[in-house]
Amino acid sequence: MTIISDLINLNLSDVTDKVIAEYVWIGGSGLDLRSKARTLPEPVNDPSKLPKWNYDGSSTGQAPGQDSEVILCPQAIFRDPFRRGENILVMCDAYTPAGEPIPTNKRHGAAQIFNNPEVAAEEPWYGIEQEYTLMQKEVNWPVGWPVGGYPGPQGPYYCGVGADKAFARDVVDSHYKACLYAGINISGVNGEVMPAQWEFQVGPAVGITAGDQLWIARYILERITEAAGVRLSLDPKPVTGDWNGAGAHTNYSTKSMRNDGGYEVIKTAIEKLGKRHSEHIAAYGEGNERRLTGKHETANIKTFLWGVANRGASVRVGRDTEKEGKGYFEDRRPASNMDPYVVTSMIAETTILWKP
C-alpha cells in the first residue's frame, strides 16, 4: 500500500476527538453537487448542533461577485463512507445572508409543504428509483460501448450478467455498500435495459428525508465514479435512437392509501395528478421531452395515462395494490435529473392539499 493510501485511511479517533464534516449543497444548475470540508471539535449527531457555514456563490452561479456569500444551513447528517470513523457528510440548503432561501433552494419550499399539518398527518412515503448512465471519461459515449459504434441491441442487458452485458458493476456494488454504511435507506439495485445504465432505489422515506437521502446518494455516487475514472450522467436520454432513457420513477403512498379502502384514495389522487399534468411535467426535469416519447416503456409527454402493471403509462399501479385494495402507486414521469425535493413535495401538494 502506498503512503497516500495509508494516510487517507488513518483512523483519527485514537489521537483526537476532532471530526471532519463534509458540507454538501446543490449548485446553480439545480443538478450539480458541491462540497467542502471543515473540522469540528467533536462528533455531532444532530444537524441543529452543527454550525451554519457559507460559500462563494459567485463561483456556482448563485450570487453576484460583489455580494457573494451564500449561507449553508445543515439539514441532515450521514456517516462518511470515504473517511469513515466518526466523520460525517452533511446535506445543506442555501440562504441569503438575510435568511431568505436562494432561488435554487428547493428544499425550503418542500419542507414547508411537509410541515403542513394536513400533509404531516398523512405520513407521505416515497420510494425513488434513480436511473443513471455511466459514460467514458474521455469521449461522450457510454462505458463498455465500442467507440465509433454500438453494442448489440437491447434485450440481454436488463439485470444481465457477464462481461458482454454488465458494464462497471463495481461502481454499483461499492455504491450500495457505501450508502448502507452512510445510513441511507437504499432498498435495491439493478442493471437497466440500456447497457451501461443502472438503477438504485431509495426508500421508503418519509417526507423531506426522501429528498435528503436521494441527494446524498447522488453525491456518494459521483464521488465513487470520480474514483473509478468514469463519468456519471443523469441525462434523461443520453443516447438517441432505440435506446431506453433514464428516469426517476417515484413511488408514493399516504396513510389513507396504505389502510383498508386505500384503493379509492389512490384513484382520487391519480385523477388529481391528471388534472395538473402540465404543471408537474414542467417540474419533472429538463430535457424530459426527449425521453417521454411513448416508446421504450414511457408514456408520451403530452398524455396522462394510468393503468395497473402498465409500464407504458404515466402512472402505474402494482397488481398487489389492486388485489389488496390498498398500497401505493408509481409516478413514472420524472426524469433522472429531477429534483427530489420538488417532485416529492409537489406530489404531496397536489394529492393532499390541492382542491380542483
Added chain:
Amino acid sequence: MAQILAPSTQWQMRITKPSQNASPITSKMWSSLVLRPNKKVGATSSAKFRVMAIKSDNSTINRLEQLLNLDVSPYTDKIIAEYIWIGGTGIDVRSKSRTIPRPVEHPSELPKWNYDGSSTGQAPGEDSEVILYPQAIFKDPFRGGNNILVICDSYTPQGEPIPTNKRHKAAEIFSNPKVQAEVPWYGIEQEYTLLQTNVKWPLGWPTGGYPGPQGPYYCGAGADKSFGRDISDAHYKACLYAGINISGTNGEVMPGQWEYQVGPSVGIEAGDHIWCSRYILERITEQAGVVLSLDPKPIEGDWNGAGCHTNYSTKSMREDGGFEVIKKAILNLSLRHVDHISAYGEGNERRLTGKHETASIDTFSWGVANRGCSIRVGRDTEKNGKGYLEDRRPASNMDPYVVTGLLAETTLLWEPTLEAEALAAQKLALKV
C-alpha cells in the same frame, strides 16, 4: 500509533457471525487470483485481460476496493440479497438486489418479489409484472458478510409458473413419493468455453487462426496449453464459499474449454446448485473481461463440443443388485430417446455427431467405460454390481431442472409396454 485499515485484515477481525469457517474472498484476493491487466497468455495470444473493475485514473489509489469490501455489519443488521432468475431464452441468467432487514436462514423467510418481464421476453408491456419466488439461498462470495444469493423461479401474478419456469415441474416430480423413496442423486459435469470479449473467438486462440490440434490440452498445464485457469480456480473457491456442492474441476480437451462438476446432489438441489454456479461463473468472467459461452459446439471442425454429462443413481441402484436396476433404467431411457434428446439443449445436433467422444444424436447406445455411447456405465459399477450411470447426451446449455426431472420421471414413474420393453432388451442385448 495510527491504525491502518487494510480491507483483508478487517475481514479476519470481524468474522464473528455464525456458520462461517472461511473468510470471504476480498477484492484484493480477487486481483491476485484473477488475471492482471495486460498479461499475455499463450504464445501467440493477443487477448488482453482486464479486471472489469474500472481502472482508476488516479494511479496512486483505488478507493473502490475498500467500498466493495466494506463490512457493514458493525453499522447495520441489514443484508443484501441478490435475487437470481432465468430469463426468456431459458439460458440467460438475470439478477437484481434488495436490502433485507436482517440475516435469514431459510428461503421461506424472504419476501416474494417481482421484475419487469417485458424486458426479458417473458411478459407483455401492458401487463409486465412477473413474480419471483425465493427457492434456495447461497452465501454471496462477492459481497461477503451475511449477504446472500437467492435462486428464484418465476410465476404470473395469479400464481401460475410462467412457460420458461422449468423448476416448478421438476419440483413436482421430485415430490412424488415414488421418486422421494428412491433418493435420486445427480452429479453434473458442466463444460464451458471462454471467449475473448471483442471477437467471439476462444480465449488464448490467435485471432484469425487456430492453436495446435487437440491432444496436449486435456488437464494440461503451461502457458501454451491452459487458458484461463484463474477463472476456473476462482470459481471453485467461490462456489465452495457459497455452499455449492462443487466436487471437482479440470481443463478440457479443446483449449479454452473447462469443466466443473457439481454433486452428488439430491433431487431439486442439483438444478439449484448448477444454476447458482453458472451465475457465479458469469459474474467472475464479467470481472475478468472474458465472455462465457455455454454453446454445445462453439467451434466447428475437429474440436470437441461442450456437454453436461449427468451422472445418476437411485437408492436401488446403489444397493446390492443395483446393476440390474441400472440396466432396467437404461432400457426405459432407450425407449424415450427422442423425448429426452429434444429436452437436452438447443443446438445439440451440432455436437452429437458420433465423433469427439459423443454418440450420434439419432442412435441410442450404452456401454461400460465407452465414451462414444449415449449412456456410459463405469467399470467399478459393473464390478461391484451396483453404482450409477452417466447420461452423456445433455448439452452444456441444458436446463438441469428439465434433465434431472426427466431422468427421474423416465426411470421411476414411466413404464413402457411389455412388447416395447422386450424388443428394446433384445436390441440392446440387455437381459432384464
